[in-house]
Amino acid sequence: MSFSSLGGRLLIPVVYLAMLSAWEGLTLYFSVPSWVLPAPSEILAAGVEWAPELATNALVTLRETVFGFLLALALSLPLAALIAFNALARRIIYPVLLGLQSIPKVALAPLVLLWFGFSEWPKIVIVVLVCFFPILVNVVAGFDAVPKSMLDMMRSLGASQHMILRRLRLPAALPALFTGCKVAITFAVIGAVIGEFVSAQSGLGYLILITTSQSQTPVAFAALLLLTVMSVALFYILEYLEKRVVTWSP
Amino acid sequence: MTADIARSDVERAERTGTGRPSVPVIHLRDVIKRFREKTGREVHALGPVDLTIRPGEFVCVVGPSGCGKSTLLRLIAGLEAASGGTLRRYGQPLDAPSHEVGIIFQEHVLFPWASVLENVLLPADVLGLEKSAAQARAWRLLEMTGLRDFAHHCPQNLSGGMKQRAAFCRAMLADPRFLLLDEPFGALDALTREELSLELSRLWDELGRTAFMITHDIEEAILLGDRVLVMSPRPGRIEADIAIDLPRPRSIDTAALPRFQEIKNQVRHLIFGHRKG
Numbered sequence: 001m002s003f004s005s006l007g008g009r010l011l012i013p014v015v016y017l018a019m020l021s022a023w024e025g026l027t028l029y030f031s032v033p034s035w036v037l038p039a040p041s042e043i044l045a046a047g048v049e050w051a052p053e054l055a056t057n058a059l060v061t062l063r064e065t066v067f068g069f070l071l072a073l074a075l076s077l078p079l080a081a082l083i084a085f086n087a088l089a090r091r092i093i094y095p096v097l098l099g100l101q102s103i104p105k106v107a108l109a110p111l112v113l114l115w116f117g118f119s120e121w122p123k124i125v126i127v128v129l130v131c132f133f134p135i136l137v138n139v140v141a142g143f144d145a146v147p148k149s150m151l152d153m154m155r156s157l158g159a160s161q162h163m164i165l166r167r168l169r170l171p172a173a174l175p176a177l178f179t180g181c182k183v184a185i186t187f188a189v190i191g192a193v194i195g196e197f198v199s200a201q202s203g204l205g206y207l208i209l210i211t212t213s214q215s216q217t218p219v220a221f222a223a224l225l226l227l228t229v230m231s232v233a234l235f236y237i238l239e240y241l242e243k244r245v246v247t248w249s250p
Numbered sequence: 251m252t253a254d255i256a257r258s259d260v261e262r263a264e265r266t267g268t269g270r271p272s273v274p275v276i277h278l279r280d281v282i283k284r285f286r287e288k289t290g291r292e293v294h295a296l297g298p299v300d301l302t303i304r305p306g307e308f309v310c311v312v313g314p315s316g317c318g319k320s321t322l323l324r325l326i327a328g329l330e331a332a333s334g335g336t337l338r339r340y341g342q343p344l345d346a347p348s349h350e351v352g353i354i355f356q357e358h359v360l361f362p363w364a365s366v367l368e369n370v371l372l373p374a375d376v377l378g379l380e381k382s383a384a385q386a387r388a389w390r391l392l393e394m395t396g397l398r399d400f401a402h403h404c405p406q407n408l409s410g411g412m413k414q415r416a417a418f419c420r421a422m423l424a425d426p427r428f429l430l431l432d433e434p435f436g437a438l439d440a441l442t443r444e445e446l447s448l449e450l451s452r453l454w455d456e457l458g459r460t461a462f463m464i465t466h467d468i469e470e471a472i473l474l475g476d477r478v479l480v481m482s483p484r485p486g487r488i489e490a491d492i493a494i495d496l497p498r499p500r501s502i503d504t505a506a507l508p509r510f511q512e513i514k515n516q517v518r519h520l521i522f523g524h525r526k527g
Contacts, residue, residue: 147357147359149355149356149357149359150359150361152324152329152353152355152359153353153355153359154376155329155347156327156328156329156347156351156353157347157349157372157373157376157377157424158346158347158348158349158376158377159376163375163376167361167372167375167376168361171361171363174363246363247363247404248362248363248404248406
């Protein structure tokens with residue numbers, strides 16, 4: 001059995017539409033109250049009605065996510081280089097980082113709030129904490145995975161450590177860097193929402209918290225949908241960048 | 251075309267015996283290499299080895315696997331330190347790699363993120379050579395090896411033989427006086443091997459460099475070498491140093507000469523004579 005290319009392409013949207021219709025039909029048929037599980041049509045209506053609030057809060061969450069992610073990137077790269085190239089630094093820093101990583105970030109959130117006060121900073125700090133480790137671990141692995149034969153070749157030319165870093169280790173670590181970033185960016189959105197749950201005046205996490213407590217469940221669902229879209233979009237932006245930069249990977 | 255890349259002067263004269271006696275390219279005396287394994291056990295990998303390589307010579311090394319051939323090459327390259335003995339390169343103590351020595355590894359080790367031309371130009375960047383001269387030289391080398399049309403391709407789009415040709419261009423870019431080849435054709439199929447070794451023989455005749463090549467292919471060693479060194483199993487020692495008195499330039503027909511077969515048998519007996527039963 002084989003699908004024509006058109007049939008194959010149509011199949012997936014048709015299945016999704018069928019699932020949405022089933023959702024719509026079942027909530028109507030069993031008259032599920034909308035504060036428990038809203039029908040897709042109600043979510044859509046709420047989304048349109050609340051569009052300005054959703055947009056402003058989405059922007060807040062996006063700002064926290066992206067800024068925290070970039071900060072984590074800027075912090076983890078030099079530390080990854082230090083760990084990769086200095087055996088002593090690796091023995092000292094790596095266990096500490098591993099220990100910190102095993103602390104659940106949700107448990108840290110109230111402390112971060114205590115230290116950084118009521119501003120956007122606690123949320124950004126949580127995003128940094130969540131993103132930092134996956135980027136660091138992957139970049140260290142990338143630096144470690146440089147083939148010995150390539151190092152020998154550079155050494156045979158009398159290349160300095162700086163030259164080896166610039167011409168060999170950095171480009172060789174790029175695929176691993178992107179892997180780390182893609183893992184981190186999906187965590188980043190989660191981190192921002194955790195931060196907003198703990199201390200919030202704005203953001204999609206805050207909106208979800210408020211609307212569910214007021215039985216405005218359709219709005220909460222619309223906000224959830226926006227979070228998902230944001231997370232997926234950020235991931236694909238990184239994947240696009242990776243395809244443009246890492247042209248040599250199979 | 252290759253006149254400006256060739257070293258037709260002193261070294262060629264020395265090879266033919268008309269020049270003044272000069273400092274050996276490489277001089278090893280009582281060189282030993284020991285490794286410490288991860289288990290803490292010490293392994294005597296190589297030596298003692300005495301070896302002199304004179305300017306313009308093509309020296310090939312054959313031996314059973316694990317005999318320390320590659321270790322010997324790494325010592326001569328300055329990539330590893332010896333555990334004992336004295337090593338000299340052009341009369342100077344040998345303790346680090348030198349830009350006067352070009353190395354071709356078994357794997358091409360071309361950077362996948364750079365084009366063929368950029369890969370060939372790498373030594374110019376590392377050594378800080380003058381850009382336009384290096385560019386011109388890179389293009390001439392690519393022309394010589396038939397890679398001109400592939401200069402802007404990625405290495406991974408090239409065949410195994412073409413990759414190794416590109417690695418040859420890179421090794422030659424900084425105009426080394428001495429070439430080290432570590433099983434340069436080891437990862438290639440039999441046909442490409444033969445083609446490339448004949449090509450290397452032709453290039454070497456034109457360029458007149460000193461060369462030291464590790465191989466596990468006896469015919470290849472005889473076809474290319476002025477001397478073939480036969481190494482014993484670990485700890486590797488130089489068991490025989492056979493002068494190859496075959497005429498140059500060498501070609502596919504060289505392998506058909508009775509003298510070629512005679513030397514080949516001699517080398518085979520030296521290598522396999524160790525196996526008992």
